[in-house]
Amino acid sequence: MSTSAAPGILSFSSAADRDLVASAAQGLEGGFEELVRRYQRPISGYVYRMVGDYEAALDLTQEIFIKIYGSLSRYRPEFKFSTWIYKIAHNAAIDHLRRNTGRERSLISGTESDNYDLPLESEGLSPEQQSEREERRVEIETVVRSLPTAYRELVVLRHSQDLTYEEIVDVTGLPLGTVKNRLFRAREMMRQQFLNKGITGV
Amino acid sequence: MSTNHNICETENITAYIDGELEPARGAALEEHIKQCARCASELRAQRLFMCELDSALASPFDPAVPPNFAQVVAVHAESDMRGVRDRSEHTRALRFCIILGLAAFALLGVASSKAVILNVRSVAGKVFGVLGLFARTTFDAAAGFTVISRVVSRGLIPDSRLAGLAGLFLVILAIAVLSLLISRYHRTRVIE
Numbered sequence: 331m332s333t334s335a336a337p338g339i340l341s342f343s344s345a346a347d348r349d350l351v352a353s354a355a356q357g358l359e360g361g362f363e364e365l366v367r368r369y370q371r372p373i374s375g376y377v378y379r380m381v382g383d384y385e386a387a388l389d390l391t392q393e394i395f396i397k398i399y400g401s402l403s404r405y406r407p408e409f410k411f412s413t414w415i416y417k418i419a420h421n422a423a424i425d426h427l428r429r430n431t432g433r434e435r436s437l438i439s440g441t442e443s444d445n446y447d448l449p450l451e452s453e454g455l456s457p458e459q460q461s462e463r464e465e466r467r468v469e470i471e472t473v474v475r476s477l478p479t480a481y482r483e484l485v486v487l488r489h490s491q492d493l494t495y496e497e498i499v500d501v502t503g504l505p506l507g508t509v510k511n512r513l514f515r516a517r518e519m520m521r522q523q524f525l526n527k528g529i530t531g532v
Numbered sequence: 533m534s535t536n537h538n539i540c541e542t543e544n545i546t547a548y549i550d551g552e553l554e555p556a557r558g559a560a561l562e563e564h565i566k567q568c569a570r571c572a573s574e575l576r577a578q579r580l581f582m583c584e585l586d587s588a589l590a591s592p593f594d595p596a597v598p599p600n601f602a603q604v605v606a607v608h609a610e611s612d613m614r615g616v617r618d619r620s621e622h623t624r625a626l627r628f629c630i631i632l633g634l635a636a637f638a639l640l641g642v643a644s645s646k647a648v649i650l651n652v653r654s655v656a657g658k659v660f661g662v663l664g665l666f667a668r669t670t671f672d673a674a675a676g677f678t679v680i681s682r683v684v685s686r687g688l689i690p691d692s693r694l695a696g697l698a699g700l701f702l703v704i705l706a707i708a709v710l711s712l713l714i715s716r717y718h719r720t721r722v723i724e
Contacts, residue, residue, distance in 0.1 A: 359610075362606050362609060363602050366601070366605045366609075367602040370605070371594045374594065379589070384595055387595065388597065388601075391605075392601075392604075392605050395606075395609055399612070463587075466584070467587075467588040470584060471589070474589065488550070489586050490590070490594070494552065495552045510552070511543070514543045514547075517546060517581065517582075517585075
């Protein structure tokens with residue numbers, strides 16, 4: 331039994347997103363699980379930075395993947411799969427924030443200590459480096475959190491998920507000029523906040 | 533000169549670092565930076581800032597998910613069948629549902645009609661049974677009364693033709709007197 335399962339897992343892990351989508355849409359077992367495994371960290375990371383709550387982010391991530399599974403038949407292979415699922419995640423995150431406008435306010439005024447509850451993985455660094463890096467990271471995460479949603483989502487998509495401007499346009503549906511302008515403004519706002527906090531070197 | 537003035541805007545510098553500036557404008561910016569210390573300094577500062585952002589928000593710092601998250605999500609998603617099937621499958625499923633619904637309705641109809649007929653038959657049987665019992669009781673009572681009256685009349689009245697005629701006469705007389713009394717009674721009621 332295990333000998334027959336192993337080649338399947340290996341072939342799924344090396345398969346392209348499109349092939350996994352096709353196998354999942356045909357109802358083959360394992361294809362969709364591999365897709366979730368590939369995108370669970372990026373999507374949960376994006377959602378976490380959008381909603382600011384780890385548990386809510388996990389729930390929303392699950393909801394997003396269920397939506398993705400339900401929409402697989404509507405996916406067109408000529409589009410990049412990652413862009414397509416970020417679009418679904420973006421819509422779900424925005425809907426969640428609209429439903430929880432009070433939560434949004436508390437997210438913006440959240441304290442830095444919120445970041446320390448997050449289970450993170452960082453390997454290959456000395457304890458001092460880890461501490462220093464973590465401190466700087468927390469500062470930046472806090473500043474990103476303080477941005478208005480319209481700016482925060484673009485910063486996260488660009489710097490956390492490494493999407494190009496064109497991909498951000500596809501995900502958010504905003505015009506290219508608006509994306510450029512908002513990203514520029516968001517970075518200027520962040521730099522100003524760092525200056526206000528007396529943080530140099532950025 | 534005006535081109536140089538436009539190209540060294542911070543927005544263009546950030547787009548250049550993002551690799552999103554058009555090649556011609558990128559080349560113009562590079563040329564400009566060679567001659568402009570302020571823009572070169574801005575480029576270094578922006579590059580450092582973006583590096584910090586990239587490393588702080590990079591994927592290794594994405595929140596960890598539970599170990600069996602993918603498996604759980606896949607099971608939940610696969611058990612939720614909404615939207616997975618294409619339209620033809622939906623139509624086929626709808627047809628099956630309609631056929632099954634009609635068959636169930638027909639079977640229920642047959643079953644209910646049988647139940648109604650059986651109930652009506654049972655009630656009718658009971659009603660006819662009661663009526664039959666009542667009729668038989670009345671007939672038996674009348675027959676019994678006839679037998680008793682015949683026995684009594686034989687004991688009291690001698691069995692002769694003269695006595696029979698006398699009895700018949702008395703009956704006719706009684707009927708006549710009775711009708712006379714009734715007509716008189718009605719007449720006095722009208723006068724009053």
